[in-house]
Amino acid sequence: MRLALLLAASVAMPTAAAADTYITADRYLDVETGRYVANPVIRVGDDGRIVSINTGQVPALSRSDRHIDHAGKTLLPGFIDMHTHLDGPANIGGYRGFQYTDSFWPITAAPTGEAMLKLGFTTLRVVGAGQRSDVGLKQAIEDGYVVGPRIVPGGHALGATGGHCDSTFLPPSLERDGKEEGIGDGPEELRHQVRRQRKFGSEVIKVCATGGVFSLNTEPGQPQLSEAELRAIADEAHQWGVLTAAHAHGAEGIKRAIRAGIDTIEHASLVDDEGIRLAASRARPVWFSMDIRNTDYTQSEGRKNGVLEVNLRKDRDIAQAQRDNFKKAHEGGVRMVFGSDVGVMPPNWVPGQFSTMVEYGMSPLEAIQAATRNGAQALGKEADVGAIAVGRYADMVIVSGDPLSNIKAVEQVDGVIKGGVPVEEMVPWALQPKE
Template identity: 40%
Template sequence: MAAGAEENAFIRAGRLIDVEKGTVLTDQLIRVEEGRVVSVAPYDAPPSGAKVIDWSGYTVLPGLADMHSHLVGDIQGGIIDPLLTTGAEDVLAGAGNAKTTLCAGFTTVRDVGSWRAFTDVALRDAINKGWVEGPRMAVAGGYFTIPGGGGAITGLAYDAKAPEDMMRGIVRGPEDARQKAREFLQHRVDLLKMIATGAVLTVGTDPGLPELSEAEMRAIVDEAKKYGKNVTAHAHGAEGAKMAVRAGAASIEHGSLLDDEALRMMKSRGVFLVADIYNGDYINEVGAREHWPEETMQKNRDTTDTQREVFRKAVQMGVKIAYGTDSGVYPHGDNAKQMPYMVRYGMSPMQAIQSATLHSAELLDWEKDTGAISAGRYADMIAVEGDPLEDISILSDVKGVIKGGREIHCE
């Protein structure tokens, strides 16, 4: 993970949301040294000459985290769009998306795969080296999928072939899955992503049907464990999700068609749900306007409402939930638009904020570094006007962003 910028400063917070205790503190002074929080205490005048960032008129909370993002490349469009740009162009587009995401208040993202293998690794490394401004990134490198599956380029003519770097994660059997998992891990990814079921946006696949076999998923998870890495599973359908949970996945992405048994399994094993319950509305509106394939639009209609009801039930059952939006399907920078949906479908505003802070840090195994404004963690925080516990939608209008103790300049 990227080291915090070596910045020393004091931040005065008018109101401070303590996500660890679930409370709000008033008039606090946050001391930062070498990019990390040293102390949080009631305001007392800092030493003369010290750098002070005055956020006394704002509500301050930890930098937010999106656990399902796709920063590299342009936003989702037509079937052949991924074939119209080079890997270099995709990374350069990703640099712009990274800055936009950071300025929207998301100081951490888990990037769960790019079409061209390892372009997300290049973007992560550029951010860590200070070449590009962006959030702290955990990256998957690509997708593990079956031939013609939810993570493949589909819909092409039968004699057309996708570029090799778009097929690095296509697996044919458990041993092939193990070997390709090892290859990804050797390319320094932070996690692995499996496509356990079909996808809404991949033509020719059924979101409810399993794709990877359980044996293939176990091989991928087993290899990841050797490297100390977690695995996530794209899974709309219940059976594919259960297979992924039994195989050892740390989280289930989407979860649109999960049944009670799948949710009980997830709860009992501490598996996170990362459900993108906002972007169904975006797809319905923009896809219709831009004439996306009717198959895609029908699958979106078939899964949007069911996904939201699964989310509501998961909240009621106490399943662990981390914040994830599928950014890249909708325009980057709109990540916080999902917050009101999470409240509408069962969470309190504090729970929604905790899902994008504490619980996301737990999913990443980054609890010592991110997820709260407390001593020892990176000084990643944002400022908003008003009270997000009264009106969660104000998180879409961030007034200030600090990453590693350094104020980010956003236009």
Template identity: 35%
Template sequence: MPPATRLLALALAASATPALAAEPVALHCERLFDARAGRMLGEHTIVVEDGRVRSLLPGRAKLPDGTRSIVLAGRTCLPGWTDLHVHLGSQSSPQSYSEGFRLDPVDFAFRSVGYAEKTLQAGFTSVRDLGGEVSPHLRDAINQGLVEGPRIFAAGKSIATTGGHADPTNGHNSMLSHLLGPPGPTEGVINSIDDARQAVRQRYKDGSDVIKITATGGVLSYASSGDAPQFTVDEIRAVVDTARDYGYRVAAHAHGEEGMKRAVEAGVTSIEHGTHMSDEVMRLMKQRGTWYVPTIYAGRFVADKAKIDGYFPEIVRPKAARIGAQIQDTAARAYRGGVKIAFGTDQGVGPHGDNAREFIYMVEAGIPAAYALQAATVHAAEVLGVDDQGVIEAGKRADIIALPGDPVADINAVMGVDFVMKDGIVHRMPAAQ
């Protein structure tokens, strides 16, 4: 094992998760959110065994003697939430741009452990990590019970074009670029159809679960355009077709209209951010069944930080101010236009653990609270292509969270999660329990 890999393994072993509990436990919930129907139900009892929901019973059900009970009085039980757009290996700060030159992978790995735990504690039992070399290793450590965190569907390195958003050499001076040489498909940078195929195969070799491309410029990268298209349709189609061979779905970061059109036409599963989404793009997305993951939180965060001198480099600041402020309005138009919406925050831009604030921003945009909750449950499961999570039903994963109040009646309740169960293991209990 190379030294860097050994250090990464040590970093990810910083805490431990309890073993899977086999004995049955009953959760008594005052209310239950039916994610499939998008409605709130009354009192229910959820019986969990071997990491799965064994049964779902109306009311305060009588159970066999000896069954452990957890009474969640005054609380709503919901399926564990999924955030479809996070970056657990980093978190924005004024030092973010220099840290890439000063820190080692093990530094980011240590940080990711804390970010993962905060995310789980906030009620997010699954995430899709869309770009970061740490995330596949963090995923494995969580799955092995070495650290606490959400279930991770990891993209690994995003696929970009030369000079585009996610080219890892953007911002390097000429001497450093000369020493390192131009990045290629192994590093996730492509410039042809053959490169596109090779980049996907490299992600397969690296153990990714999903493919992420940067179909347009981005806000936080060292490049002047935040919305110019960065792939040809044929290049994206080569990514999508090769990804399909390996059972992968493709998420496309996209701010500009033309880049979105190319990505949708080429068959990506989801458009992330979608700032300049036109009516034509919306029609195309509905025709193709393409999902939209707005990441309103990230837009509002960067627009706010752009007002602070020195927070972003000067090449980034105007993009953050111009693009970030528009995403919430785009999400509102997309919902009214009938585009399918799923939940994502782009946390890592904003602070990890604050993910649920996206629900509040969605409702501010005119999206009904019940739909916003579905976006992080059944919709997210559909985007991921999994059928064992996102609902509380017999046989499904026992990913269950609870919070005081009724989030359908008052969406602000989402910030109060105080019970978290993932795969039948309790990771957070109300203080009074």
């Protein structure tokens, strides 16, 4: 009898109410409607997701609740960069990289990720990382060891022997035995590589469908995988519930990738009219991720950074064509996302891509939507990110002025919130105070 009473008493004991955070500002941008909502009161639960959005006054707060006020400011959804490389500093080019030990590169991923977060990019898709540094960084961020954005890791990129995703800078005597990680020839070898990357943490499969700019012995327009090989990659990835991305500069490689069922086309520099029509008309969405800002950096700083002349030449050859084709693809109704290729340029250059996208045909709203709503759709993460909306994570960027009138307002953010927590208040585990 006494045990029953004790148990009943324990069930009836009140529990502490979960703390909520209330975020206010002059307005926020609803990227679904393209309109501002004035005087929002955004309530965030202790899980970092938005519980409600009202307007007007903040309700009476409990002692555990918190109010974060950004009076005079505009709130935007946290930005999504769909094409990033975090483990390769942009100021190390060509053969300069060989002066660093192997473990140097993963270490550089953490500060790059934190820098991108502080610039407003609360979600990053990583499309290729040596030693799976992106998988490790995602784990370190989620467990609180370092501060950074939400990471969608790609692990090792897939490609053909001697292609853009293979190592092409070394002579045969210095090649390691066997194929590089991610390299396969023929549909079955590439299916195996899809399974292997997913097994070790990849959440997107990136494949090099054409040659590239910053490799040797490849040309950007050159197809390097057959349509059958690309279809095997797409089919295998989709079977496991994983999306795909194809590095594809050349027109033929782009069309092969689209017909094969690849989900996003990276760079798309030399796309032709047929490729634009094909991408715009597919029942299964195909997204273009076109990095039209970074050439400004590579051409001005590349030689000083050690980039070889052959690579700078290729970069020059496709730069303006890519920008012109961005405009044509947008006008042709292709779905577009924001992809910077950070790593080719440093993080502090990335926000300038919004202005370049507007210069080449997008409205300021469309450029912001590419980096928010569209990115979430292309990732299949509309329940989590991409908008300031009930149920999604409270990931926000605070800016001054009116970015719909002047897109440059996003280039100098006044603050960033991830999961309802201001980024400047995020403390890694090693620096947290003792309990």
